[in-house]
Amino acid sequence: MKQITGGVTAAKGFFAASTAAGIKYKDRQDMAMIYSEVPCVAAGTFTTNIVKAAPVKWDQSVVYNQTHAQAVVVNAGIANACTGEEGMGYCKATAKKVAECLEVPADQVLVASTGVIGKQLPIDRICGGIDAMVPKLKDDIESGHQAALAIMTTDTHEKEIAVSFELDGKTVTVGGMCKGSGMIHPNMCTMLSFVTTDAAISKELLQEALSADVQDTYNMISVDGDTSTNDTCLLLANGLAGNTMITEKNEAYQTFAKALHFVNEYLAKQMAGDGEGATALFEVKVIGAKTKEQAKVLSKSVITSNLTKAAIYGHDANWGRILCAMGYSGAKFDPEKVDLYFESAAGKLQIIKNGVALDYSEEEATKILSQPEVTAIADIKMGEANATAWGCDLTYDYIKINADYRS
């Protein structure tokens, strides 16, 4: 497997386009479209929030009830959440418009929205955007890149990646893009992520691969503990790579799953590191756990702790807050057995041993914590299981962005 240039258009037969439809933002693109020249099998994971946005409900219906999907249309600026029947009507109208323009069935069109909750979509501008995008659909790298830019809200940069690998002598590609910066919390696939592949794989195994992988990737990140109403991860496979159709969990499935994991983990980390206002990606590894679940609960509790996140912003080795966050996580462990390390490009330093502080250099610790990617490693010495979670620091800019997001 190797990383290649590109995103959602990297795999064979996938086209993308984007446009400035003027939905909320001015002077920037705010709509994107993904289209496969042949029907795809589609898998999806969605927010677990009881308050589900209309496009989430629409996509669940498509992914769960239809055999195929062929297009995705996305808008940034308005979430189409808490919009009642009117909002559901706009999903249907959007899909119908795409269907007419692309000559595909409306129930094979996926829709996604991100932005402010409670406002209705300006459906005329959405339809205008679709009209503008369809003639621009291209399968080149640049079109995928522009789509990744168009779906951003408070993101500071686009997020895309692609990898390729061999199956049965054929080159198979998995590529994806995502957006997500605020309202990010591990309880499903976080915010909007779109992954495309030309692998030939059954719908059942595609869903299984995705559902399993989001547990270790998107569900292990948090920016602010707020699980969005719109979180959606879609995975489309059009089979154009020409590999033997994957219909069982054989070696080819494992190879595919590995590539999918690489893409998902990269995109998830990109979202965590680009958390609203963040200056650092904060990685927490819990090792020596009895079970993976225990390691996950502990690592997620630390990356979600406001006090720990503020300390990371201050480059302050305030390890007591990390132990404290582990302590209230609900997972059982012996605080007096914990070893804790900080690590980054600037080095690695043990901070506590068996729950008590070592005589470490605060200066060295601060140097390590001043890097753009910092890791805390907690060894709880109970077994062999590990887990990693990703978050970011909590900064003045997080407040700035969110104290008045709507205006």
Next chain:
Amino acid sequence: MKQITGGVTAAKGFFAASTAAGIKYKDRQDMAMIYSEVPCVAAGTFTTNIVKAAPVKWDQSVVYNQTHAQAVVVNAGIANACTGEEGMGYCKATAKKVAECLEVPADQVLVASTGVIGKQLPIDRICGGIDAMVPKLKDDIESGHQAALAIMTTDTHEKEIAVSFELDGKTVTVGGMCKGSGMIHPNMCTMLSFVTTDAAISKELLQEALSADVQDTYNMISVDGDTSTNDTCLLLANGLAGNTMITEKNEAYQTFAKALHFVNEYLAKQMAGDGEGATALFEVKVIGAKTKEQAKVLSKSVITSNLTKAAIYGHDANWGRILCAMGYSGAKFDPEKVDLYFESAAGKLQIIKNGVALDYSEEEATKILSQPEVTAIADIKMGEANATAWGCDLTYDYIKINADYRS
């Protein structure tokens, strides 16, 4: 029942003192002591964090195993948490020192600490502080007030209250003080709270009254979702009011419980409103719930949401974040039945009806949300149960305070 002036020294026979022991802060008092001229029955609730500070373990042993307690000594600046056997030794040494000075048994001395985690107490200064305080112990209002000042860390003001009421023709008083601003989260009695009463009541019923009441008071507040290692609420009753000993859940018990609730709710709200960096107390009432537990889960989820807290700071009626936080709380409800109101001294305004936004005035909403105490009321129309939770807004100053708390 009426509110009276004073705090921990309001009830008969309770004395307080404070001093500047130089534990961490300079030029301010950082130790306090409470003493009852006769032995008290004591009740306590403590942090549920697995990582428990040494003084929490010490006090649990005193409250659970001893029939009586007579003194409490508190220091601010160092939490004596994650300090291993050495830290436990300092609790014992502190209690022993108090015992010698006051001629009471060491196992009837309660200790409490708040501040940075992981540092050892300077036991010589603690003992020096005790030596300085014992001769200063007084039962006047001012001594109680000074004690409330001495236990503060990042608090911006002291927090104390007292009420009195009649039982059997005798005046009974309940008074208390607390400190708490950061690391505040509803999972036990939050941070340090000390309540004294001259009521005559059995130890069993005292504990029962306290344990029941913290569920609706301290456990319903949150500043930052971080449950401290040190949270402690202690309630001492010395019986000097002369009422008939309360040994069953009769009318006198209910009267006492009501007064205790008034004191606890006041202190809890004071902590929430004085959350680190806060500019507003944010109250969330969930009404029309099927069960009280459901209402509690929903209201606590809203006050804990960073995005909602940032919106409150911005005086932004971003109601979508409130619905979103209710949606991921884990409690079941129908989002399309929810009515939501904002209320403050500036008025009351309905924002959404049956899950969809009304055509309300943003200007009026902002006016309501610009008050120092704001309330959101969510009616979920499922039954008769209600709950209230208290939090605060999330501000630049929260980041400022916590990005470099240790230095």
